[in-house]
Amino acid sequence: MTDIKTGPANPSRRTAIKTLAGAGAAAASLPLWARYTHAQTAEPIRIGFQMHATGIGSAYGRWYDRTTQAAARLINEAGGINGRPVEIITEDDGTDPKRGAEVVEKFANQHKCDIAYGTLFSHVVIGSAPRAGELKLPYFVVSEGHHVASGMLNRWTVQPGITDVKSQVKSMAPFVAENLGKKVTMIFPDYAFGHDHRDFFSEAIAEQGGEVIAKLAIPPSETSFTKYFAKIPRETEVIYHVMVGPAVLTFVKEMGEFFGPSRPQIFGFIDSLEAVDLASPGLEFLEGTYFWEGMPRYAQPDQTEFDKHYREAIGIDENGASVNDPKDVSTYAHMFGCWETLYVIKAGMEAAGYAGPQDRQKLIEAVEAMTEWPESNEHPQGPKLFNGKTHQVFGPQYISVVENSRLKVVQTAAMETGFYPDEVDYTTQSF
Amino acid sequence: MDFGPHLLLAAIEGAVTAAVLALMAAGLSLVFGVMRVVNVAHGEFYMLGAVLAWVVASTLGAHPALGFVAALAIAPLIVGAVAAAADMTVLKRLDYDPERTIVATIGLLYILQQLTLMGYGPEARPVAPPFNQRLALPWVEWGDGGVQLYWPWGLSVTTYKLFVIGAAGAVLAGLWALMTRTRIGLVMRATQLDGEMALAFGIPVERVYAGVFGLGAALAALAGVLIVPIQQAHYLMGGDALLLSFIVVIIGGLGSLAGTVIAAILIGMSDGIISVFFSPTLAKIIATLLVAFVLVFRPQGLMGKPPR
Numbered sequence: 001m002t003d004i005k006t007g008p009a010n011p012s013r014r015t016a017i018k019t020l021a022g023a024g025a026a027a028a029s030l031p032l033w034a035r036y037t038h039a040q041t042a043e044p045i046r047i048g049f050q051m052h053a054t055g056i057g058s059a060y061g062r063w064y065d066r067t068t069q070a071a072a073r074l075i076n077e078a079g080g081i082n083g084r085p086v087e088i089i090t091e092d093d094g095t096d097p098k099r100g101a102e103v104v105e106k107f108a109n110q111h112k113c114d115i116a117y118g119t120l121f122s123h124v125v126i127g128s129a130p131r132a133g134e135l136k137l138p139y140f141v142v143s144e145g146h147h148v149a150s151g152m153l154n155r156w157t158v159q160p161g162i163t164d165v166k167s168q169v170k171s172m173a174p175f176v177a178e179n180l181g182k183k184v185t186m187i188f189p190d191y192a193f194g195h196d197h198r199d200f201f202s203e204a205i206a207e208q209g210g211e212v213i214a215k216l217a218i219p220p221s222e223t224s225f226t227k228y229f230a231k232i233p234r235e236t237e238v239i240y241h242v243m244v245g246p247a248v249l250t251f252v253k254e255m256g257e258f259f260g261p262s263r264p265q266i267f268g269f270i271d272s273l274e275a276v277d278l279a280s281p282g283l284e285f286l287e288g289t290y291f292w293e294g295m296p297r298y299a300q301p302d303q304t305e306f307d308k309h310y311r312e313a314i315g316i317d318e319n320g321a322s323v324n325d326p327k328d329v330s331t332y333a334h335m336f337g338c339w340e341t342l343y344v345i346k347a348g349m350e351a352a353g354y355a356g357p358q359d360r361q362k363l364i365e366a367v368e369a370m371t372e373w374p375e376s377n378e379h380p381q382g383p384k385l386f387n388g389k390t391h392q393v394f395g396p397q398y399i400s401v402v403e404n405s406r407l408k409v410v411q412t413a414a415m416e417t418g419f420y421p422d423e424v425d426y427t428t429q430s431f
Numbered sequence: 432m433d434f435g436p437h438l439l440l441a442a443i444e445g446a447v448t449a450a451v452l453a454l455m456a457a458g459l460s461l462v463f464g465v466m467r468v469v470n471v472a473h474g475e476f477y478m479l480g481a482v483l484a485w486v487v488a489s490t491l492g493a494h495p496a497l498g499f500v501a502a503l504a505i506a507p508l509i510v511g512a513v514a515a516a517a518d519m520t521v522l523k524r525l526d527y528d529p530e531r532t533i534v535a536t537i538g539l540l541y542i543l544q545q546l547t548l549m550g551y552g553p554e555a556r557p558v559a560p561p562f563n564q565r566l567a568l569p570w571v572e573w574g575d576g577g578v579q580l581y582w583p584w585g586l587s588v589t590t591y592k593l594f595v596i597g598a599a600g601a602v603l604a605g606l607w608a609l610m611t612r613t614r615i616g617l618v619m620r621a622t623q624l625d626g627e628m629a630l631a632f633g634i635p636v637e638r639v640y641a642g643v644f645g646l647g648a649a650l651a652a653l654a655g656v657l658i659v660p661i662q663q664a665h666y667l668m669g670g671d672a673l674l675l676s677f678i679v680v681i682i683g684g685l686g687s688l689a690g691t692v693i694a695a696i697l698i699g700m701s702d703g704i705i706s707v708f709f710s711p712t713l714a715k716i717i718a719t720l721l722v723a724f725v726l727v728f729r730p731q732g733l734m735g736k737p738p739r
């Protein structure tokens with residue numbers, strides 16, 4: 001290459017003047033945007049929302065965002081937290097652990113957030129939590145992973161809005177063993193989330209007198225599944241599946257094509273079909289199969305006032321889709337966690353008399369001291385019990401059957417069925 | 432499942448993978464062969480094909496077969512036009528300089544991906560197949576009375592999967608005929624052999640380049656349309672497909688259609704069979720190892736011609 005091009009190194013006079021003018025305007029308005037620095041009471045409480053806006057978690061991210069914005073709006077309409085408005089500061093983490101840690105850092109140092117919040121995917125939580133701990137930034141995750149209660153994270157990381165996977169799985173085992181069958185083949189993605197299911201469910205079904213006779217681990221990037229189904233043992237009574245990601249429709253469709261008219265009982269986690277319309281072509285095969293739901297997507301006959309209030313605030317119809325677009329299906333079984341977490345943050349900040357970043361430790365201590373939250377507008381999914389030692393919340397779980405492409409709740413597992421002995425006591429750790 | 436039926440099932444699955452892969456890699460190989468451009472955005476054209484298939488099928492809203500046939504015709508045309516436009520507005524301005532075109536197509540990759548995310552959203556959406564009959568397949572065994580046929584549990588294929596294999600074969604045969612039997616093919620091959628000389632003989636090389644880039648992208652889009660009733664349209668689906676196509680093209684020899692097809696069958700089948708009997712990770716390891724061996728011992732690929 002011999003041609004020489006003028007570029008940013010030789011700025012024209014016009015660009016230089018533009019830059020100067022911009023800087024001048026910023027300097028002139030400095031008193032305006034710096035006015036809150038000494039008037040802390042009027043300054044909003046800044047909640048850094050780590051959003052999976054892009055990457056594999058983006059379908060969840062979009063609905064976590066809508067739920068978060070709706071809850072924040074209601075909190076502000078009701079007078080904010082400690083008389084201060086709440087401001088949600090959103091950063092995309094690309095569903096990527098490395099960027100997750102950077103986003104947490106940005107919240108603390110650049111946006112001057114009071115807390116960080118809202119992460120779902122477990123690898124992002126695990127990648128981000130250590131940085132939050134180092135920055136001494138309260139980190140409220142909505143991830144359903146067992147990593148909080150297992151003790152692998154730190155005192156600054158809390159999960160007060162959604163039950164963890166160990167508890168969910170444990171409360172499903174009695175239903176599976178009693179109603180569907182005792183010989184189970186598990187199909188799960190080959191990474192931490194799937195391994196949690198594999199380990200906890202194998203243990204839980206054994207307690208019920210059942211047995212996992214085959215475990216099929218599927219690589220996360222797989223796009224075709226028929227070849228794995230050939231490994232399902234003939235005597236299987238129940239198939240337990242927890243596939244996630246964009247290939248899940250293929251998974252279900254190919255499972256239908258594989259079994260044809262003679263299928264075993266099938267139990268799955270709705271994680272597979274969050275944000276997916278159950279009336280999609282290819283999903284006919286799921287008729288009569290069972291799902292775990294964190295919160296029933298389709299409004300049930302015994303729908304509570306709280307569920308109505310919650311749906312209305314976010315803009316969700318009785319089928320769990322956006323009121324503006326019935327094809328835009330929500331991640332209903334998980335996103336309530338955002339809503340409930342924000343209300344826990346509010347309650348915690350009020351109990352701690354939170355005034356600013358110097359009170360971050362008090363906030364964590366206040367949340368640790370909490371125990372019970374009744375079913376209410378703040379906790380529409382159901383009553384909750386919070387374990388301050390393990391930083392983990394427990395709530396009821398729902399089991400639904402697919403009927404006419406809708407989910408009908410057949411059993412509600414009480415939160416007690418998901419209890420397990422504590423594995424950590426974060427309150428003994430130093431800040 | 433017994434060994435025999437299991438192997439058959441794995442082979443059928445592998446053949447579907449191979450068919451789609453061959454189409455896509457043929458496009459990548461064509462672009463490299465004629466233009467010497469490594470098109471990193473090729474996977475995104477595949478994704479665009481799938482996404483547009485969903486758009487066309489859901490806008491028409493008619494019978495699934497009608498929507499699918501319309502998508503089969505429209506999606507590759509649109510994607511081809513987009514690619515030709517990208518060639519004329521971006522790649523041409525870079526004088527097809529190898530390094531800079533790689534960077535430019537990486538940029539194109541992100542632009543296409545993010546625009547899809549903004550417009551189409553993050554969901555995986557299905558397109559109904561035009562027909563999808565489950566065919567239970569029989570297997571033979573030696574019983575008391577000699578050879579018997581029986582229907583093993585789960586051994587089946589769908590008519591649509593068979594159609595994908597057939598359609599890919601037909602398109603590749605058409606592509607081969609286009610390259611070797613028509614004037615357009617002659618012009619492309621002339622440009623491939625020596626661009627400057629072709630220009631001197633009055634071949635409009637710039638238009639050939641735009642056409643080839645469009646054709647390559649249209650092939651990827653066609654693969655996307657064919658796969659979308661089996662998988663779903665998703666804005667990130669181009670990534671893995673691109674990687675596999677590169678593997679296929681390197682093994683087969685850049686710019687060689689026959690080599691591409693052979694390599695696609697090799698990779699598709701081995702992926703199907705090895706991942707069934709051993710582990711999917713091993714299948715990936717072997718594919719990557721194969722690439723390394725090809726690069727060391729036969730850098731031009733199985734069927735590629737050594738540089739002169």
